[in-house]
Amino acid sequence: MSVNVEVSEVLLGIADLLELKSERFKPEAYRRAARSILGAGEDLRTLRQNDLLGAIPGVGEAIRRKIEEYLDSGKVEYYERLKQEIPPGVLALMRIPGVGPKTASRFYRELGIDSPAALLDAIGHDRLSGVAGFGPRKIQNLRRDLEKASGTVARRLPLRTAWAIAQGVVRAIVAAALVDQVEIAGSLRRRRESVGDIDILATSGSPGAAIETFAKLPGVRQIVVKGETKCTVILDPGIQVDLRVVPPESFGAALQYFTGSKDHNVRLRTWARERGLKINEYGVLRGEVRVAGATEEEVYRALDLPWIPPEIRENQGELDGAALGRVPSLVNLSDLRGELHQHLLGSDGELSEMAAGATRQGLQYVGVVLPGPHEGTDWTRRVRRLRSEWPAKGGPAAPRLLVGYEAPLGEIEAMRELPPGVDYLVGLPGDGTPRPPAPAPTERVPFFPWFLGHLRFATDPSEPIGERASPWIEWGRNVGVALEVTPDGPMDGLDSGSIRRAVDAGTSLVLSAGSKAVGDFADLELSIGLARRGWTHADRILNAAPDPASGRPTNAR
DNA sequence: GCCGTTTTCGGCCCGACTGTTTTCAGTCG
Ligand SMILES: Nc1nc2c(ncn2[C@H]2C[C@H](O)[C@@H](COP(=O)(O)OP(=O)(O)OP(=O)(O)O)O2)c(=O)[nH]1
Ligand SMILES: [Mg+2]
Ligand SMILES: [Mg+2]
Numbered sequence: 001m002s003v004n005v006e007v008s009e010v011l012l013g014i015a016d017l018l019e020l021k022s023e024r025f026k027p028e029a030y031r032r033a034a035r036s037i038l039g040a041g042e043d044l045r046t047l048r049q050n051d052l053l054g055a056i057p058g059v060g061e062a063i064r065r066k067i068e069e070y071l072d073s074g075k076v077e078y079y080e081r082l083k084q085e086i087p088p089g090v091l092a093l094m095r096i097p098g099v100g101p102k103t104a105s106r107f108y109r110e111l112g113i114d115s116p117a118a119l120l121d122a123i124g125h126d127r128l129s130g131v132a133g134f135g136p137r138k139i140q141n142l143r144r145d146l147e148k149a150s151g152t153v154a155r156r157l158p159l160r161t162a163w164a165i166a167q168g169v170v171r172a173i174v175a176a177a178l179v180d181q182v183e184i185a186g187s188l189r190r191r192r193e194s195v196g197d198i199d200i201l202a203t204s205g206s207p208g209a210a211i212e213t214f215a216k217l218p219g220v221r222q223i224v225v226k227g228e229t230k231c232t233v234i235l236d237p238g239i240q241v242d243l244r245v246v247p248p249e250s251f252g253a254a255l256q257y258f259t260g261s262k263d264h265n266v267r268l269r270t271w272a273r274e275r276g277l278k279i280n281e282y283g284v285l286r287g288e289v290r291v292a293g294a295t296e297e298e299v300y301r302a303l304d305l306p307w308i309p310p311e312i313r314e315n316q317g318e319l320d321g322a323a324l325g326r327v328p329s330l331v332n333l334s335d336l337r338g339e340l341h342q343h344l345l346g347s348d349g350e351l352s353e354m355a356a357g358a359t360r361q362g363l364q365y366v367g368v369v370l371p372g373p374h375e376g377t378d379w380t381r382r383v384r385r386l387r388s389e390w391p392a393k394g395g396p397a398a399p400r401l402l403v404g405y406e407a408p409l410g411e412i413e414a415m416r417e418l419p420p421g422v423d424y425l426v427g428l429p430g431d432g433t434p435r436p437p438a439p440a441p442t443e444r445v446p447f448f449p450w451f452l453g454h455l456r457f458a459t460d461p462s463e464p465i466g467e468r469a470s471p472w473i474e475w476g477r478n479v480g481v482a483l484e485v486t487p488d489g490p491m492d493g494l495d496s497g498s499i500r501r502a503v504d505a506g507t508s509l510v511l512s513a514g515s516k517a518v519g520d521f522a523d524l525e526l527s528i529g530l531a532r533r534g535w536t537h538a539d540r541i542l543n544a545a546p547d548p549a550s551g552r553p554t555n556a557r
Numbered sequence: 558g559c560c561g562t563t564t565t566c567g568g569c570c571c572g573a574c575t576g577t578t579t580t581c582a583g584t585c586g
Contacts, residue, residue: 025569029558060559098575100584135577186586199586227574230586242586244573257571258586269570274562280571323562 002464003044007070008034010079011063016091017082019101020108027101032058032263037067039261039314041497041534043467045071057263057315089115095154097145097224098138106133120146156194157239159489159526160514163188166198169241172217173202178210181251185258186242189310191529193490197240201258207245214243250282252295257281263315271303271319311532328535331511333528335538337546339521340367340404340424341453341484341512344386350518355391357519358399364546369404369426369453372411374419383421402549406453413437423549425450427481429472432459436475449549451482451510451542458491465490469498473507482508482542487526499534510542 015030036058037044044067047053053064066076086108092115093104107113110131113122123143128134157165166184173179179202183189186199204210211231215223224232230244246254257265258281272279277286283293284302292298297307305322309330312318321327339361342354358366368386373379383403390401405419406412406426415425429436429452457468469483476483483502486493494502494509502509511527513520531541538544 026558028569032559058559062558098584102583133577133582137576141576197586225574225585230573232574232586244586260586262570262586266570271562273570278571282572 002467003071004037004040004466005462005464007044007067008038010066010070010076011037013091014076014079014082016094016101017079017086020086020090020094020105022101022105029058030063033063035261035263036315039316041316041466041495041500043464043470057317087114089118092116093119096142096149098141116146116149154196156196158491159188159191159193159195159530160487160523162195162198162239163487163523163526165235165237165239166200166241169198169217169235170200173200173210173214173243176210176213178206178213179204179245180248183255185244185255186260189259190261190313191311191496191526191533193495193530197242199242199258200244201251201254202243202245203248203251204245207247210245211243244281246281248294249290250293252297253279253283253293253299254281256296256299259310259313261314264313264319267315267319268303275303277302309532311529312535329537330532331528331536331538331541331544333525334362335541335544336361336363336511336524336528338363338365338367338399338402338543338548339513339524340369340402340451340510340543340548341426342366342368342515344368344370345518347518351386351389352391353519355399355519357521359397361521361524363399363521365400365402365548367402367404367424367543367548369406372405372407374405374407374422380420387421409437409452412450423449426453427451428454431456432463432468436472449542451484451508452476453484453510453512455484455486455493456491460491465495466497466501469494470501473498473502473505476502476507477505482510484510484512485527485530486512486514487523487530488514489526489530493527494530494534496530496533499531499536503534503536503540507540508542509536509540511544 011030011034015027015034018030019027036056040047040056044053047056048068048071053059053067059067066078070076090104090108093099093107094101096116107119111122111127113119119142122128123139128139166188170182170184173182181203183201185201186197187195188198202210207229211226215226215231215233219235220233221236222234224234229246230242232240232242234240244254244258269279272284277284279299283290284299285291292302300307306325306327308318308322308327312328339358344350354366370382386403387401391398402423403421404424404426405422406428409427409429412425412427427450452472457465472483484493485499489495499509509531511524511531513524513527515521542548
């Protein structure tokens with residue numbers, strides 16, 4: 001587990017314990033610091049070396065000291081002391097839906113209940129009925145959730161999985177024809193590598209009917225909450241989906257609210273308040289008068305801010321930049337000229353499908369990557385056939401074919417010339433490869449265009465990707481090789497923190513579609529999103545260039 | 558505990574939904 005995750009968990013634990021002690025403001029301060037550390041995208045040890053721990057938003061003197069204590073000793077004394085005061089099972093009570101610090105501490109203090117199992121037992125023995133504030137509905141809901149939740153852990157979903165499910169839900173909502181505008185919001189719109197739930201915003205002339213329809217969608221296992229403007233359901237695989245419905249004139253304000261992040265929202269709302277304005281999901285208000293709300297641009301403009309791309313709304317400096325009129329210019333889907341990591345499956349007509357898919361996506365070239373061996377007549381035949389069967393005669397719009405050769409990194413590194421018919425190389429470091437080879441002396445490095453592909457720095461989601469990616473990023477810059485970004489996450493390819501470090505270091509990137517079907521380039525949108533989260537400009541991206549295989553070094557030195 | 562587009566001290570975002578209440582606390586987004 002990365003040290004950032006470990007420290008975040010300690011801080012969240014402190015927050016829970018303080019909240020059980022009815023402490024005000026401190027719990028939120030610890031939670032904000034924890035979120036900020038996760039979103040920082042830089043290893044805490046590195047930040048500490050550069051004396052930058054205090055630069056993390058929400059980390060001040062006291063939390064900085066606790067982080068240092070953890071880095072030095074693996075423990076935080078304050079946390080250990082707090083834990084002595086409250087049994088661990090009481091914290092587990094707070095994970096039950098609808099049970100917060102107030103309820104959990106009442107269970108413990110008034111009824112001696114110190115774990116979810118003890119709660120279920122108490123309900124079984126009817127010890128809750130008659131206790132003030134616990135009516136039959138609450139008891140019934142608790143029983144249901146306790147029986148259901150035993151053994152299950154709340155898990156976050158990989159971006160790509162959530163994206164596919166969300167598309168399906170959106171299609172179903174649109175098909176029901178009760179909504180006008182629909183947009184995916186929340187962490188999915190911000191393209192976080194993993195998301196806790198799926199958030200969807202809609203406008204509708206008949207919000208009540210829209211919500212009823214949503215709650216009855218096929219695959220809905222449980223309706224968690226359902227009201228006039230919002231509905232939360234659990235889908236069959238145990239995935240939570242939040243739908244929020246607002247009137248059209250509030251769409252922009254609601255999208256801004258529902259996209260988050262929470263810390264971005266809170267900061268924005270605080271700025272508004274300081275200017276005598278109020279921001280909520282219905283608009284920006286001066287007194288009773290709404291001065292903005294239909295579009296996000298309006299909302300930000302009401303605070304004299306430029307629109308901020310969703311992918312960087314993490315309160316990690318984007319607001320301070322925007323206040324100075326500075327918003328980074330990020331790579332767009334339309335900047336991509338091609339895709340460099342397609343494989344052949346051997347199916348009939350796959351090349352025309354691939355070319356057609358590329359054309360639909362507006363791509364000018366497609367790189368088909370062949371595995372070895374690259375010698376002998378067999379290889380020559382494969383390449384010749386590929387080139388001759390590529391539908392080049394499809395008119396001026398037809399994408400060009402590039403041919404790549406992929407092999408284990410050691411083989412690629414040792415190559416002194418490109419195999420016959422090949423335009424570029426793809427080096428495969430292998431799963432979990434901890435360190436790159438020593439950089440070759442400059443004069444021995446031929447300037448072939450190439451990149452590192454199929455990156456898998458972790459073989460388990462708990463492993464620290466960012467930490468393992470760092471030496472490769474540096475190596476990539478020094479050797480002049482790009483690193484691949486795929487939409488798969490969070491274990492494959494680069495995470496956005498690593499991407500941001502790569503951008504800062506001057507390492508180039510290749511954005512791939514991770515195609516699961518021939519000619520399917522749609523998930524390039526997710527790779528773009530990850531690159532945007534890493535504050536990437538188009539000039540850092542190899543396949544945003546008109547001719548990525550021109551033979552130039554892939555990086556400016 | 559953190560922080561500064563009038564504060565280095567005094568504030569700390571704002572609203573929906575539920576269950577229980579006879580007017581709102583708690584939880585969640
Ligand atoms: N103003 C404000 N907005 C919030 C708050 N909590 C959540 N939001 C907004 C911003 C979030 O991005 C959005 C959706 O909430 P979620 O809990 O689903 O969070 P998010 O999607 O960002 O992350 P997730 O991956 O779901 O954990 O609602 C809050 O306390 N205040
Ligand atoms: Mg969410
Ligand atoms: Mg949500």
